[in-house]
Amino acid sequence: MALLDLLGRRWALRVLWELRDDTAAPTFRALQARCGNVSSSVLNERLRELREAEIVTVSPGGGYRLTPEGHELMLALAPLDAWAVRWAARSLPEKRDRSNS
16 A cells, blocks of 8 residues: 555544654553544554554554654654644634634
């Protein structure tokens, strides 16, 4: 599966985002809660795909972590995150103005 196809699948980027902090390796249930209670079947499928792509791994304690490749991917996505923050800051006042009309 091509990387952009994988990242474009529902919940894939959210899972990666929730795993970006390397201080903890959340269990399946904890990760599910962090992802807004995504269904078990969808989360299981995304984790399987991300493990097959060697972006995510299961730690010895049973939690999920980014692999070194996963960390590199997050670094590559950092400019997109920065752009999204700037975009949100620009578009939020505009949305508030429309809702007050």
